[in-house]
Amino acid sequence: MKRRMCWMLAMGTLAFGFVASAELTPIEELGRLIFFDDNLSTPHGQACAACHGPEAGFAGPISEINAHGAVYPGAVHVRFGNRKPPAAAYNVFAPDFHYDEIEGLYVGGQFWDGRALNAIEQAKGPFLNPLEQNNPHDKQVIVKIRNSEYAVFFQEVFGWGSLRDVEEAYQHVAEAIAAYEMSEEVSAFTSKYDAYLAGMADLTEAEMRGLALFEGQGNCAACHISQPGPNGEPPLFTDFTYDNLGTPKNPENPFYQMPPHWNPDGENWIDYGLGEVLGLPEEMGKMKVPTLRNVAQLPYPEFVQCYMHNGVFKSLHEVVDFYNTRDVGSWPPPEVPENVNHDELGNLGLTDQDVDDIVAFMGTLTDGYLPEPGRRPLAMGAPRTNTRPTGAFLAGGEIRFVLSEPRVVRAGIFDVTGRQVRRLIAGEMCPAGPNARAWDGTGDNGLPLVSGTYFYRIEAGPYREARRLLLLR
Numbered sequence: 001m002k003r004r005m006c007w008m009l010a011m012g013t014l015a016f017g018f019v020a021s022a023e024l025t026p027i028e029e030l031g032r033l034i035f036f037d038d039n040l041s042t043p044h045g046q047a048c049a050a051c052h053g054p055e056a057g058f059a060g061p062i063s064e065i066n067a068h069g070a071v072y073p074g075a076v077h078v079r080f081g082n083r084k085p086p087a088a089a090y091n092v093f094a095p096d097f098h099y100d101e102i103e104g105l106y107v108g109g110q111f112w113d114g115r116a117l118n119a120i121e122q123a124k125g126p127f128l129n130p131l132e133q134n135n136p137h138d139k140q141v142i143v144k145i146r147n148s149e150y151a152v153f154f155q156e157v158f159g160w161g162s163l164r165d166v167e168e169a170y171q172h173v174a175e176a177i178a179a180y181e182m183s184e185e186v187s188a189f190t191s192k193y194d195a196y197l198a199g200m201a202d203l204t205e206a207e208m209r210g211l212a213l214f215e216g217q218g219n220c221a222a223c224h225i226s227q228p229g230p231n232g233e234p235p236l237f238t239d240f241t242y243d244n245l246g247t248p249k250n251p252e253n254p255f256y257q258m259p260p261h262w263n264p265d266g267e268n269w270i271d272y273g274l275g276e277v278l279g280l281p282e283e284m285g286k287m288k289v290p291t292l293r294n295v296a297q298l299p300y301p302e303f304v305q306c307y308m309h310n311g312v313f314k315s316l317h318e319v320v321d322f323y324n325t326r327d328v329g330s331w332p333p334p335e336v337p338e339n340v341n342h343d344e345l346g347n348l349g350l351t352d353q354d355v356d357d358i359v360a361f362m363g364t365l366t367d368g369y370l371p372e373p374g375r376r377p378l379a380m381g382a383p384r385t386n387t388r389p390t391g392a393f394l395a396g397g398e399i400r401f402v403l404s405e406p407r408v409v410r411a412g413i414f415d416v417t418g419r420q421v422r423r424l425i426a427g428e429m430c431p432a433g434p435n436a437r438a439w440d441g442t443g444d445n446g447l448p449l450v451s452g453t454y455f456y457r458i459e460a461g462p463y464r465e466a467r468r469l470l471l472l473r
C-alpha cells in the first residue's frame with residue numbers, strides 16, 4: 001500500500017509542476033484535517049487551531065474567549081493554561097532538544113520551556129492536556145478519528161489498518177500534524193522580507209533602517225537570526241536557544257486564579273521555564289527564543305495583541321522599549337531575577353525613531369506578501385535565493401527529516417577532510433513526511449568511528465544541508 005501511495009504522489013508532482021508546490025501533500029492534508037478538527041477535544045469544540053489560528057500566524061488568535069490577554073481557556077472553558085501559545089509554524093525546524101557541547105547551552109525542542117523533544121512529540125501533548133483538549137487518553141482521540149470523515153483518508157496515507165493499534169495510530173497523528181506544520185501553507189516563507197532577500201521586493205526607508213538596527217545597535221539578530229543560512233536557507237528569526245530576558249510577571253494571567261489542584265502556588269506562582277524542566281538553577285527563568293515570523297500579524301485590530309511567554313506586553317513598541325530601557329527605565333522587576341541576560345539587552349540607547357523603525361521592520365515578516373505588479377509572485381516557483389529547509393536533524397543516533405514530497409535523498413556522514421565515511425541514504429525516499437534513518441556511529445566498513453568532529457550532509461532535491469556533529473565515545 002505504501003508503495004502505491006508513493007507512486008501516486010510522484011504522479012501528482014509531475015502533473016502539477018510548480019503549482020503542486022502550493023498544494024498540500026496527502027500527509028500534510030491529513031495533518032490539516034486533524035489540526036482543524038474541533039471534535040478531538042472533550043467536550044468537543046476545541047481544535048489545535050482554536051489556540052493556533054492561521055489568522056494570527058498560527059499563534060494565539062485574539063478573540064472574546066481570550067479577553068484576559070494572552071492565555072487561553074481549554075476545552076473546559078473555566079480552565080486556563082499558564083502561557084501564551086507560540087506559533088505552531090516554523091517550529092518544526094527546531095532541532096531536537098539537546099545540549100550543545102560546543103556552545104555550552106541548551107538548544108531546540110518545543111514549548112517555551114523546551115519540555116517536548118520535537119514537533120512530533122509535542123503534537124501528542126495537547127489532546128491529553130486537561131487544560132487544553134482534555135481527552136482522558138490517546139484511545140479516545142483515535143476512536144474519534146476512526147469515526148471521522150477522514151478515517152479512510154488516514155489509512156490511504158498510513159496504510160490499511162493503521163488506525164487499529166492505538167499507539168501506532170497516535171504516533172501517525174503526531175507525524176501528520178508535524179508534516180502540516182512544516183507545509184508551505186503553515187511555514188510559508190512568503191513574507192515581504194523573503195521577497196526582499198530573493199530580490200523581488202524593496203523595503204521602505206523605515207524598514208531598511210529597522211533592519212540595520214535589528215542587526216546592529218538593537219542586537220536583535222544575536223538571537224532572532226535574520227540572515228539566510230550557509231546554503232541559502234531562509235532565516236527563521238530564532239536560534240532556538242534559551243534566555244531569561246528579565247520579563248516581568250503578567251498580573252492579568254488567569255492562571256494565578258486557577259484552583260490549587262492546577263496551581264498550588266496561587267498568586268505566588270513563578271514561571272521558571274527551562275530551569276524547572278531540567279531542575280537546574282542556572283537555567284531558571286529561561287524561555288525559548290520565539291520566531292518573529294508573523295509576530296506583527298494582527299487579525300483583528302480591535303483586540304489587543306500580547307507578547308512574550310506570558311503576554312505581559314501589549315504592543316511591539318512596548319517589547320522594543322523594554323529591550324531598549326529595561327535597565328535604565330522604570331519597569332516592573334523580572335519574574336525570575338536569577339540568570340537575567342545583562343550582556344545583550346537592557347540599555348541599547350535607541351531613539352524613539354529607532355524603536356519605530358525596528359517595529360516597521362518586524363512588519364515585513366508577515367507571510368502572504370504580494371509582490372508589486374510586474375514582479376513574479378513568490379509561491380509560483382519564481383527564482384529564489386533560498387532553498388526551503390526540510391528540517392533534517394541528527395538526534396539520538398538517527399537522521400530525521402521531513403520531506404514535503406517523495407524525493408531522491410542522499411545522506412551521509414563525512415569526516416573533517418570531506419571524505420564520506422558512511423553512506424546512510426541514497427535513493428528515492430517515500431512516503432513524504434517525517435523520516436528517520438538510524439546511525440550507530442560506525443563507518444561503511446562496519447567498524448566504530450573514532451571520537452571527533454564529523455559532518456552529516458543531506459540532499460533532497462534542491463535542498464541541501466550540512467551540519468557539524470561531535471561523536472563521543
Ligand code: HEC
Nearest residue numbers: 048051072073074083084085086088091110111112126132
Ligand atoms: C487551549 C489552547 C491550546 C490548544 C487547544 C493547543 N495549543 Fe499548542 N500551545 C498552547 C500553549 C499555551 C503553548 C505554550 C505552552 C508552553 O510553552 O508551556 C502551546 C505550544 C505549542 C507548540 C510549541 C511551539 C514552539 O515553538 O515551541 C506547538 C507546535 C503547538 N502548541 C501545537 C499544537 C497542536 C498541534 C495542537 C493540537 C493537537 C495544539 N497546539 C493545541 C496552547 C494550545
Ligand code: HEC
Nearest residue numbers: 218219220223243247287288289290307308309319323344
Ligand atoms: C538574548 C537573546 C535575545 C535578543 C538579543 C533579543 N531577543 Fe527577542 N526574545 C528572546 C526571548 C528568549 C524571547 C521570549 C522571552 C520571554 O517570553 O520571556 C523573546 C521575545 C521577543 C518577542 C515576543 C515574541 C512573541 O511571540 O511574543 C519579540 C517581538 C522580540 N523578542 C523582538 C526582539 C527585538 C526587536 C530584539 C532587538 C531589539 C530582540 N527581540 C532581541 C530573545 C532575544
